[in-house]
Amino acid sequence: MFSESRRLRDELRTTHARIAVLEAERNDYLRKDRRAGVLTLDAFREAAAAALRGTQRRGEAAALVLVDIDGFRALNGRRGAAAGDEALAAVAQRLRELVRGGDVVGRTGADELAVVMPGANLAGARGVAERLVAVLEQVGPVTVSAGIAVDSGTGQLDGLMADASAILERARIAGGNRVGAPGRQPTVEPSRGAIGALALALSERDRGTGQHAEQVVALAGAVARRLNLDAEEVERIAAAALLHDIGKVAVPDSILSKPGPLNDEEWSVMRGHSAVGEKILRAVPGLGPVARMVRHGHESWDGSGYPDGLSGHDIPLGSRIVLACDAYDAMTSTRPYRDAMSHEDAVAELAAKSGTQFDPQVVGALLGYLEDRRPVDYAARRSAAAAAAAR
Incomplete structure (x- = not known):
């Protein structure tokens, strides 16, 4: 009888202890x-x-x-x-x-x-x-x-x-x-002068690269606004577009201006320009987010890009925008080693690589903008309509 009573008391204490633990866990859960x-x-x-x-x-x-x-x-x-x-x-x-x-x-x-x-x-x-x-x-x-x-x-x-x-x-x-912090005014964003000076240095280093950057800025800003980004983010993306090739100041002329395809060693040097660009931009107070976009400007949506092999939404949105806009302008521009593509062929290439190299949402916004800004050939439309009616 005595042992049974003790067993019941032990079980009761164990039950109370479990209840206390559960109550503590419940309180902790409610506080978190x-x-x-x-x-x-x-x-x-x-x-x-x-x-x-x-x-x-x-x-x-x-x-x-x-x-x-x-x-x-x-x-x-x-x-x-x-x-x-x-x-x-x-x-x-x-x-x-x-x-x-x-x-x-x-x-x-x-x-x-x-x-x-x-x-x-x-x-x-x-x-x-x-x-x-x-x-x-x-x-x-x-x-x-x-x-x-x-x-x-x-x-x-x-x-x-x-x-x-x-x-x-x-x-x-x-x-x-x-x-x-108390007693210290936060520093403001870097002046346009600092960004402009870097852009000028890039243009002086390679005139074609500077002109290309200006075109990419216009496209990237339009795409960012089309994606309903706020004004501050649009400005940062525009800065990244303007300076996305700043790391090329460290690439030798023999590689930068080579009239033919690069060999493996030269391509390795060229691939390093995005990391170099990041280092340059991080030296400018307040340009950290822009530097990050520049570093990841050659990452691919499917993870096959460089320098870090990021994929999907792990890639900064600004980087994904600049990549697609950079590709379109590069494809439709004449280079020392090839002729420019037509607008139609460049659009087809973007569409073909949507979901692999490029963010599908960014491609959709870019193609929508390009379609909206193309002049309408009303004469061609009337001719096509007449031909269709004749058939």
Whole structure:
């Protein structure tokens, strides 16, 4: 009888323990944002407030980093809510990898994350924010802006959030893809003069390449607008189109102006120009996203391109646009080693390689634009109509 009673008590304790574990798991599940894998807004506010009270009692510093995804609304409109969720999850994962175990990370808006860093000063918070911006600029699929606020000893979360939000807004106005911090104005986008100077250097190096770039800019801008991209992204893509061949300044004249096909060694040198172009552009503050587009300007939709063998939507959209526009202009231009193709043959080539070399959506937008801008030959139409009626 005694052993039976003890067995029942043990089973009861085991059941209570299991219930406690399940309850803890349930609470943890309810506190986590399922898309970002970080605390929900309510849970973040609760945990962050507690952390700030602790730093205030100990007389320690604390900092808050507010992170916002650049162009999030445009991304959702262009590729759907699922793409936005994927981007948010990617940013949250990178942020979690950069913060410390005691930091509090949460989702505070549709495209916004925040981290409270107990015991961190401005330099420590800035280091985390700048590493996050740099990593995302390198790997994509999106860039972010960040605003930093430092606790002055009040321990008030709302005040920190308001300060960080105001600084973040300045970073966004300056062009995004940067960190704003107290006492430091975010640098603005590189002037048109810097981009123009690089384009001039390319044109002086090879006049034909410079003229080709101008044609690609016109096509790429038209395609980007046709895809309903926002003005900021259109401008970045236009810059990538203008400078997509900037790496050719490092290619020897003997290869660049060779009147015949390149051999394997020469082709290897030529293929390296996109990576060289990226290095040149990354030396210009604020041109990181453009540099990434230039690096991947020869990736193919099916993964057979270079330098990194990216495929599909892993290739920056700007790179996919420039690739198709570059190909069309190259095919319809006379080169030292071949005559220009007709418009009809170039269009057929683009259509044939849609889904392999080229993004089908980009090809559709480019062909639609080319069709719209071609002059209508009304005389030919009347003749064709008359011939059809006669038959």
